[in-house]
Amino acid sequence: MQKLLEESKQHVEELRRQLENPESSAGLSTKQRAARRRAAKEKQQRLEQAIAQLPELKQKQEEAAQKAGAESRDKRSATRSRG
Helix, strand or coil, rough: CCHHHHHHHHHHHHHHHHHHCCCCCCCHHHHHHHHHHHHHHHHHHHHHHHHHHHHHHHHEEEHHHHHHHHHHHHHHHHHHHHC
16 A cells, blocks of 8 residues: 555656646646646545555454454354253
């Protein structure tokens, strides 16, 4: 994810340079330039939000794995006591 974020930041910067260069953005309308700039920034923001949520998601995954392991042990012990 960090790599994607870095690539996104580079993409935003590259796009900004292209849009500021009259030669490369000559065929684009003002709306098109603004839309491309906005799309790149929104992608970067989504990646930043996803990275910010990673620690919480990892913790929830670990808790779920521990709970699943405990339930599995409980089922095995209940099966043995019936036999």
